[in-house]
Amino acid sequence: MINNLPQEQEFQLHWYPGHMAKWDREFNQHLQTVDVVVEVLDARMPLMSRHPDIRQRVVDRQKPLVTVLNKRDLADASLLDAWKDYFKDLGEHVLTVDAQRDAQAKKALVQAILAEGAVAQARWVAKGLKPRPIRTMIxxxxxxxxxSLINGLIGKKKVHTGHKAGVTRQTQWVRVHPQVELLDSPGILPPKLERQEDAHWLALVSSIGEKSFDDEEIARFCLGYFNEHYPHLLRQKYGSPSGEDAQNDWSLERIATLSNLIQKGGIPDIQRAAHRLIVDVRQGQLGGLCFEVPPAH
Ligand SMILES: Nc1nc2c(ncn2[C@@H]2O[C@H](COP(=O)(O)OP(=O)(O)O)[C@@H](O)[C@H]2O)c(=O)[nH]1
Ligand SMILES: [Mg+2]
Structure with missing residues (x-):
């Protein structure tokens, strides 16, 4: 599959849009003015959704950080504690959240920001400065x-959300608590990935644009992982009621046949099967999934 990736240059053109390079530069300026940074990761793939060096820039500036594993509802519940422990062991302040539903977790996020911002507040008081809300960059x-996280915190829809990459193009400040202001920001991608195959997962979760790969390539790549880690969930979703297809080597051909996605002439419709798998995974129709496991450390 990796061999099927487009040439590096073409590849970058597709998924590193110009506005992102601009935001990457602006990010450094914003970093000077904020007190706390919240890094939001996808709980299904926390490390693959972490920008490799943005975090270092935050640490170098000695700004406190809170790590949020979002989309908890879509992730494999049996791995969430292990992921939390993984980040805790790295010394990070980590929370798992479902931005759309989970009011408790959102309160916990405000508490985490207040706790991490306390040092900055104490510094202003020591300098005799007027207290102001903790400025937090998401x-x-x-x-x-x-x-979505910010909207959940303010309790109404104020900032734009969307299921495609690049919905937020402008930065915007919102007050979510008398003591906390948040800055929403456009998403940021590294110009290059260390492991280029990770781009398949980023495409699956729509962090990189739809045009980067076709459905079939994404679906075939992901099926390889699902066969290894979640064959029972594939069987549960696509298997025949008679259970005669107990083997664990799921293919798009088999999903097409079992889902009755057949073209003229009785040929399995691979494109539609690929699309179906992608949509099902994105919507959590197979159950909770993670696309990587916490590395041993
Ligand atoms: N299931 C689920 N979907 C979420 C969650 N948080 C956000 N989403 C969805 O993910 C998509 C991207 O959200 P958005 O807030 O625009 O992401 P942003 O680009 O990081 O600002 C939207 O379709 C949201 O509805 C979550 O915790 N669970
Ligand atoms: Mg946004």
């Missing part, structure tokens, strides 16, 4: 749920 790759 950062993360496109589509991880930054805008």
């Amino acid at each position: 950062m993360g790759m496109p589509n991880v749920g930054k805008s």
Whole structure:
């Protein structure tokens, strides 16, 4: 599959749009003015959805960080604690959240920001400055749920959200608590990936644009992982009621046949099967999934 990736240059053109390069530069300026940074990751693929060096820039500036694993509802519940422990062991302040539904977790996020911002507030008081709300920047790759998280915190829809990458193009400040102001921001992607095959997963979760790959390529790549980790969920979703297809080597051909996606002449419709799998995964129709497991450390 990796061999099927477009040449590097073409590849970058597709998924690193110009406005992102601009935001990457602006990010450094914003970083000077904020007190706390919240990094939003996709709980299904926390490390693959983490920008490789943005975080380092935050740490270098000695700004406190809160790590949010969002879309908890779509992730494999049996791995969430392990992921949390993984980040805790790295010394990070980590929370798992479902930005769309989970009011408790959102309160916990405000508490985390207040706790991390306390140092900055104490500094102003020591300098005799007038207290002001803690300025918090929400950062993360496109589509991880930054805008949804802010909307959930303010309790109404104020910032734009969307299921495609690149919905938020402008930065905007919103007050979510008397002591906390948040800055929504456009998603940020690295210009290059260390492991280019990760781009398939980023396309699956719509962090990179739809045009980067075709459905069939994404679906075939992901099926390889699902066969290894979640064959029972594939069987549950697509298997025949008689259970005669107990083997664990799921293919698009088989999903097409079992889902009755057949073209003229009785040929399995691979494109439609690929699309179906992608939509089902995005909507959580197979159940909770993670696309990577916490590395041993
Ligand atoms: N299931 C689920 N969907 C979410 C969650 N958070 C955000 N979304 C959806 O993910 C998509 C991207 O959200 P958005 O807030 O625009 O992401 P942003 O690009 O990081 O600002 C939208 O379709 C949201 O409805 C979550 O916790 N669970
Ligand atoms: Mg947004």
